[in-house]
Amino acid sequence: MNSEKNEREPLFSFKNRKLLLNPLNKDNPITIQVLGICSALAVTAKLEPAFVMALSVIAVLAISNVIISLLRNGIPPRIRIIVQLVVIASLVILVDQFLKAFVFDVSKQLSVFVGLIITNCIIMGRLEAFAMGNKPWPAFLDGMGNAFGYGWILIVVAFFRELLGSGTIWGYPVFDKLGLYDVGYKNNGFMILPPMALIIVGIIIWIQRARNKDLIEEK
Amino acid sequence: MKALRNFLDKIKPQFEKGAKFGIFGSSFEAFESFLFVSNKVTSKGSHIRDSIDMKRTMSVVVIALIPALLFGMWNVGYQHFLSLGEHADFWATFWFGFLKVFPIIVVCYVVGLGIEFAFAQVRGHEVNEGFLVTGMIIPLILPPEIPLWMVAVATAFAVIIGKEVFGGTGMNILNPALTARTFLFFAYPSNMSGDKVWIAEKADAFSGATPLGDALVGNIDKIPSPLEMFIGNIPGSIGETSVIAILIGAFILLYTGAGSWRIMFSVVLGGLVMGWIFNLCAINEYMQIPAWEHLIMGGFAFGAVFMATDPVTASQTTKGKIIYGFLIGLLAVLIRVINPAYPEGMMLAILFMNVFAPLIDHYVIEANIKKRLKRAKKLIKI
Numbered sequence: 303m304n305s306e307k308n309e310r311e312p313l314f315s316f317k318n319r320k321l322l323l324n325p326l327n328k329d330n331p332i333t334i335q336v337l338g339i340c341s342a343l344a345v346t347a348k349l350e351p352a353f354v355m356a357l358s359v360i361a362v363l364a365i366s367n368v369i370i371s372l373l374r375n376g377i378p379p380r381i382r383i384i385v386q387l388v389v390i391a392s393l394v395i396l397v398d399q400f401l402k403a404f405v406f407d408v409s410k411q412l413s414v415f416v417g418l419i420i421t422n423c424i425i426m427g428r429l430e431a432f433a434m435g436n437k438p439w440p441a442f443l444d445g446m447g448n449a450f451g452y453g454w455i456l457i458v459v460a461f462f463r464e465l466l467g468s469g470t471i472w473g474y475p476v477f478d479k480l481g482l483y484d485v486g487y488k489n490n491g492f493m494i495l496p497p498m499a500l501i502i503v504g505i506i507i508w509i510q511r512a513r514n515k516d517l518i519e520e521k
Numbered sequence: 522m523k524a525l526r527n528f529l530d531k532i533k534p535q536f537e538k539g540a541k542f543g544i545f546g547s548s549f550e551a552f553e554s555f556l557f558v559s560n561k562v563t564s565k566g567s568h569i570r571d572s573i574d575m576k577r578t579m580s581v582v583v584i585a586l587i588p589a590l591l592f593g594m595w596n597v598g599y600q601h602f603l604s605l606g607e608h609a610d611f612w613a614t615f616w617f618g619f620l621k622v623f624p625i626i627v628v629c630y631v632v633g634l635g636i637e638f639a640f641a642q643v644r645g646h647e648v649n650e651g652f653l654v655t656g657m658i659i660p661l662i663l664p665p666e667i668p669l670w671m672v673a674v675a676t677a678f679a680v681i682i683g684k685e686v687f688g689g690t691g692m693n694i695l696n697p698a699l700t701a702r703t704f705l706f707f708a709y710p711s712n713m714s715g716d717k718v719w720i721a722e723k724a725d726a727f728s729g730a731t732p733l734g735d736a737l738v739g740n741i742d743k744i745p746s747p748l749e750m751f752i753g754n755i756p757g758s759i760g761e762t763s764v765i766a767i768l769i770g771a772f773i774l775l776y777t778g779a780g781s782w783r784i785m786f787s788v789v790l791g792g793l794v795m796g797w798i799f800n801l802c803a804i805n806e807y808m809q810i811p812a813w814e815h816l817i818m819g820g821f822a823f824g825a826v827f828m829a830t831d832p833v834t835a836s837q838t839t840k841g842k843i844i845y846g847f848l849i850g851l852l853a854v855l856i857r858v859i860n861p862a863y864p865e866g867m868m869l870a871i872l873f874m875n876v877f878a879p880l881i882d883h884y885v886i887e888a889n890i891k892k893r894l895k896r897a898k899k900l901i902k903i
Contacts, residue, residue, distance in 0.1 A: 488671075
């Protein structure tokens with residue numbers, strides 16, 4: 303044990319906690335950085351695919367962040383994007399095969415959007431901006447944080463879209479059991495269409511900015 | 522009148538900033554200026570204040586809508602008794618329609634104004650007058666059989682998402698009334714289209730299709746005669762059917778200057794041109810109907826007079842207004858004839874051009890600047 307090792311920072315230092323927690327709220331990839339919007343609109347009509355999509359992105363982003371961080375000193379700068387893409391693409395193929403093997407129905411619902419995780423701006427953005435310049439552990443936390451930040455927005459949007467659009471939560475017919483249809487209630491077909499996802503994301507951004515005064519731009 | 526004025530003056534100090542009911546200041550202001558002409562005086566600079574403020578202008582539009590509203594009420598009753606095969610006298614007919622339409626209006630105003638007042642209180646600005654017109658237009662562009670809770674949801678959506686998120690009246694990109702209708706159209710299609718919804722409590726055997734619905738499925742011979750469509754005793758949205766009532770409204774708007782004649786004229790022109798193009802290259806019966814018949818079908822007239830001319834969402838420049846209106850007419854007829862999913866194109870055409878209006882204005886202004894710059898350069902050379 304040399305003295306250098308004794309001085310290393312604890313696993314969950316203040317800085318590391320911030321890496322994990324900031325993307326959940328103040329630095330959210332979807333609502334603040336406005337990245338990864340395309341999949342947020344496409345897969346959030348139902349709760350189940352949104353949840354699976356969130357898990358997939360968490361897996362891909364956390365692992366690829368660690369791998370790139372480990373390789374960061376060996377990657378020639380001129381071809382770094384290609385190396386990053388190779389890592390992401392291999393992980394996405396793994397995830398895709400895994401989904402096809404174990405949850406085939408959901409995999410079918412998600413269709414091309416699993417493959418399109420490769421082009422998710424959040425993943426490339428984190429690799430470029432963070433993993434290329436940091437050690438594996440912070441890179442892992444950063445990946446987890448951003449993927450969770452992406453995931454919870456997806457799940458909130460999907461919750462409202464499924465509840466109001468199809469009257470169910472995770473396939474369970476809530477409104478039917480409550481007897482709302484008998485009194486003339488009807489499902490809102492607009493909720494199932496992608497534009498409504500955009501409006502719900504907009505409302506989340508509105509609430510977030512109203513609560514966090516430091517997010518409001520100066521006039 | 523005098524007593525009311527005195528009463529308002531007496532309670533006014535309590536609503537000023539920092540006073541007991543200061544938080545309700547904007548509500549007080551709204552009621553005061555609704556009841557009396559504003560007596561505000563500009564204290565700095567030399568501004569001219571006209572007593573015709575936005576509330577008065579909006580009142581003119583509401584007055585212009587009344588013929589269409591009254592005819593709509595009568596027609597709701599008329600269609601109902603016609604479908605049952607019964608005959609009722611004028612007042613019974615009107616009363617039936619009134620009972621159908623009035624609740625929709627009340628729901629619209631209560632929900633819409635409630636949200637407007639709440640936003641005004643929280644944000645500390647004056648209550649916007651725009652909703653006086655929006656709340657009257659929304660019932661007129663809905664089918665009579667629409668459930669009231671749907672009206673409430675759509676109105677709330679239109680006011681919050683269509684208007685308040687952009688900063689309230691004057692800042693909105695899309696026409697709020699059409700936002701409400703579009704919301705309903707996509708959210709509850711079975712209550713907004715087809716041939717079941719246009720006649721209140723209709724008998725099952727009676728076909729309730731609108732002329733546009735008939736035309737789209739190829740029943741050209743079923744379209745009512747032009748005279749019927751002009752008078753308006755046909756199924757359709759509450760206020761859109763009668764071209765006569767709408768023309769009276771148009772006359773009021775044009776006479777008082779509340780609506781732009783350029784927009785109305787160019788919408789009609791656009792519709793005629795597109796109808797004429799279809800006539801030239803007609804491949805089905807719908808394309809063959811005379812171009813002018815498009816003007817009296819469906820919501821074309823209503824949209825051209827009351828919604829395309831919305832001063833907030835239309836183009837502001839003179840040239841821009843003509844381009845904007847022309848494209849609305851063009852698109853409305855194009856969508857209605859070509860796209861089988863949307864029997865009525867007016868709604869989408871106006872919303873589409875609402876989005877483009879700022880762009881049109883931008884290029885009109887740029888062109889003007891260029892022209893004047895050229896002239897100035899010429900003068901310098903000499």
